[in-house]
Amino acid sequence: MELYKKEILQIFKRNFDYKILETPAGIGVEMPVKDAFIFSSITGSGYLDNPVLPFTPKGLIKLFYNAFHYNFVTGIFDNTSLKNTPYLLSLAKPYLSDGRYKYIIPVEFSSESELQKLLRQFIKLLPNPTDYIILRIETSKSGNGLESFMEYLACSYFAKKGYICENQIPLAHSVGSPDFGGYSLPEFFKIFKGSNLFPSGFNVIELALLRVFPTTGLIESIDAEHNLIVGEAKTSTPLMANQLNKYLATSLFDEGFEIHPSKSASKLSTHGLLSLGDDFTLIYYPALNVHGYTSASYNKQHYIIWLENYFKYYLIANLTNDEFLGWYQNENNRQLSSEIDLVNFVNGLSFERIIKHLKSTLS
Amino acid sequence: MAESSDALIKNEIIQILGFNVGELHLKVFPQGSNDDQKLVENGGLTFSVDGVNYGSCDAMWFTENEEGHEAPFIGLEGTDCLSRKSAGNAQYQRFHHALGAVKKGLIGIYYLRKGACGIQPDLYGMAVNASRTEKGYYLIVNDLSVVKDILLLYSKQQQLTNYLDEYVDKMERIFLDAFKKKYNNNWDKFTSKRSSLVIGNYIIKHAARMVRNFTDSSQRAGHIAVGEMYLTKYFFPDLQVLYFFPKMTQHDLNTLDRTKSTDKEWSLLRNEKNVTIITIDNIDGIQQSIRDTFFSIKDIPSKDQSLTIYNENIKDIMKGLSTGEYSIVLNDGTKISK
Numbered sequence: 229m230e231l232y233k234k235e236i237l238q239i240f241k242r243n244f245d246y247k248i249l250e251t252p253a254g255i256g257v258e259m260p261v262k263d264a265f266i267f268s269s270i271t272g273s274g275y276l277d278n279p280v281l282p283f284t285p286k287g288l289i290k291l292f293y294n295a296f297h298y299n300f301v302t303g304i305f306d307n308t309s310l311k312n313t314p315y316l317l318s319l320a321k322p323y324l325s326d327g328r329y330k331y332i333i334p335v336e337f338s339s340e341s342e343l344q345k346l347l348r349q350f351i352k353l354l355p356n357p358t359d360y361i362i363l364r365i366e367t368s369k370s371g372n373g374l375e376s377f378m379e380y381l382a383c384s385y386f387a388k389k390g391y392i393c394e395n396q397i398p399l400a401h402s403v404g405s406p407d408f409g410g411y412s413l414p415e416f417f418k419i420f421k422g423s424n425l426f427p428s429g430f431n432v433i434e435l436a437l438l439r440v441f442p443t444t445g446l447i448e449s450i451d452a453e454h455n456l457i458v459g460e461a462k463t464s465t466p467l468m469a470n471q472l473n474k475y476l477a478t479s480l481f482d483e484g485f486e487i488h489p490s491k492s493a494s495k496l497s498t499h500g501l502l503s504l505g506d507d508f509t510l511i512y513y514p515a516l517n518v519h520g521y522t523s524a525s526y527n528k529q530h531y532i533i534w535l536e537n538y539f540k541y542y543l544i545a546n547l548t549n550d551e552f553l554g555w556y557q558n559e560n561n562r563q564l565s566s567e568i569d570l571v572n573f574v575n576g577l578s579f580e581r582i583i584k585h586l587k588s589t590l591s
Numbered sequence: 592m593a594e595s596s597d598a599l600i601k602n603e604i605i606q607i608l609g610f611n612v613g614e615l616h617l618k619v620f621p622q623g624s625n626d627d628q629k630l631v632e633n634g635g636l637t638f639s640v641d642g643v644n645y646g647s648c649d650a651m652w653f654t655e656n657e658e659g660h661e662a663p664f665i666g667l668e669g670t671d672c673l674s675r676k677s678a679g680n681a682q683y684q685r686f687h688h689a690l691g692a693v694k695k696g697l698i699g700i701y702y703l704r705k706g707a708c709g710i711q712p713d714l715y716g717m718a719v720n721a722s723r724t725e726k727g728y729y730l731i732v733n734d735l736s737v738v739k740d741i742l743l744l745y746s747k748q749q750q751l752t753n754y755l756d757e758y759v760d761k762m763e764r765i766f767l768d769a770f771k772k773k774y775n776n777n778w779d780k781f782t783s784k785r786s787s788l789v790i791g792n793y794i795i796k797h798a799a800r801m802v803r804n805f806t807d808s809s810q811r812a813g814h815i816a817v818g819e820m821y822l823t824k825y826f827f828p829d830l831q832v833l834y835f836f837p838k839m840t841q842h843d844l845n846t847l848d849r850t851k852s853t854d855k856e857w858s859l860l861r862n863e864k865n866v867t868i869i870t871i872d873n874i875d876g877i878q879q880s881i882r883d884t885f886f887s888i889k890d891i892p893s894k895d896q897s898l899t900i901y902n903e904n905i906k907d908i909m910k911g912l913s914t915g916e917y918s919i920v921l922n923d924g925t926k927i928s929k
Contacts, residue, residue: 274621280605280610280619281621282622284598287622302599306674307706339634340634366624368624369625
């Protein structure tokens with residue numbers, strides 16, 4: 229099954245509670261502004277602020293090159309300064325958090341020039357173009373370039389199952405970046421249970437959205453069967469087993485699965501599969517057998533420790549630079565002067581301390 | 592460009608320079624789009640010269656006439672590698688992306704966003720000689736205000752030429768200062784430290800490339816090899832470059848020519864003017880045991896013992912070439928020796 233506009237709208241209809249409605253830019257999906265931000269961050273769908281390169285936070289809200297290390301990529305931090313945090317982005321581009329809803333408009337096109345012409349028309353036509361987010365369906369590409377849309381579906385599906393989800397996850401240069409990671413960390417959930425900050429499962433970006441989109445949720449029960457899961461998404465080919473095995477060979481993940489719109493079974497019995505049924509409902513087929521990989525090079529406990537630290541930086545991203553640097557100075561009686569200072573400080577903080585500080589700062 | 596680097600650079604360009612400066616328009620595509628691979632004349636961001644396609648650019652500024660015909664002015668390649676601990680030859684890897692514009696007689700800009708590492712002075716040297724030997728200008732830039740200056744001078748031809756000439760002179764000063772400090776202005780010292788040797792009108796540069804480097808895209812060796820090739824070429828613009836891969840044979844080259852015929856980096860290596868790839872088969876006078884040794888490590892990454900073996904044996908070959916004990920015989924029969 230190839231995904232086009234019609235199929236995408238059906239997928240939304242079957243699997244989400246969002247309204248499908250006619251807009252001046254065509255049929256679209258009405259999405260709460262926070263959900264739309266997450267959608268754009270995962271899929272790269274851009275807010276219609278210009279016709280050339282509609283803005284998306286995708287690729288900007290990043291932290292580290294690889295897991296197990298704390299080497300920053302320019303993203304949330306630029307050296308020791310907070311740079312592309314959702315909060316700072318929303319100050320620079322208020323439309324990211326304005327209003328109640330955004331409208332996701334799937335658009336099929338065969339060349340960038342064709343798309344740009346259409347977007348120019350939309351911008352002339354629409355009263356508030358930045359309320360519209362363009363989901364690119366690149367018909368010139370095999371699979372229509374919709375891998376990231378499948379990643380979005382995987383994140384949504386497993387967030388509902390209680391996982392903290394992420395796409396394009398940092399892992400290791402020699403292994404590559406898995407398209408999807410799902411983390412169920414009992415210690416983390418225990419800390420946040422009853423905090424009213426997060427729902428049972430969520431996207432990792434949501435840790436950095438507390439200030440821009442203050443919402444409440446409640447971690448009640450954990451439905452996740454595995455601690456750590458990994459996925460590889462494809463729409464251009466059904467072949468992804470080798471890549472998935474590369475990730476599983478690290479022994480960091482309890483289960484790996486293929487993400488594909490129309491496969492009915494994974495290639496290997498040691499892989500699960502997230503796919504779409506004939507009625508476009510998302511279906512997960514668990515792996516029939518355990519993968520059985522062990523690794524001397526990677527340590528799962530170390531990975532979990534790294535993940536927990538990793539989450540702390542997303543929480544810190546709710547602060548402004550002044551707030552963060554002031555906090556550092558108060559705690560250390562000196563100014564923050566290097567990335568090592570930054571890493572030592574954040575890694576040394578407990579979740580409880582970060583949340584307490586955020587609550588007092590943001591209230 | 593890596594995903595976050597791509598998004599970062601493009602957003603920064605838009606934020607600082609906007610979409611239009613005077614009559615110049617910005618062309619930039621989202622990360623993941625394939626349109627940058629299209630030729631400029633077909634609406635893409637890839638320059639082609641004499642049938643050879645150079646790496647795609649991240650951004651281009653162009654004018655458009657009433658019929659919608661686009662005339663490119665600047666091709667820009669950007670990277671955030673300085674923030675990614677890329678202090679070494681990783682910086683050369685993307686040099687060729689902006690080179691196509693320069694060969695076309697336009698302005699090619701390699702923008703290395705400021706970060707923890709500095710720009711390799713060699714890059715400035717490469718850009719200076721590219722500017723002086725090719726039709727256009729090649730600028731190494733770490734501040735987008737330079738791009739803005741150029742865009743604003745678009746219609747002021749003489750002022751633009753002066754600005755570009757002065758910028759090239761500035762790059763040359765940076766390079767020469769560093770060259771003096773590092774090599775004491777001694778080109779022989781430079782060549783010996785950079786795996787190179789000059790014989791007559793030729794400069795021989797060796798590298799431990801192996802077939803797998805070019806068939807496994809994750810290794811990015813094609814990019815590195817192209818960067819090193821251009822480093823040698825533009826440092827010695829009057830010499831013919833013989834890029835020597837002792838871990839390969841002529842058969843390997845033939846295989847790669849057949850299997851990588853559409854690969855951009857391989858195409859550049861094989862088609863660049865004044866550059867020839869030679870292999871162990873082109874070395875005349877060496878003992879069979881040396882050939883066998885290179886053959887034994889031809890598929891082994893050059894590290895640990897394999898690197899030691901490579902170093903010992905390449906030292907012997909380069910010494911033999913420098914004394915005239917060995918010679919190079921090109922595929923057309925030309926013999927090169929001291």
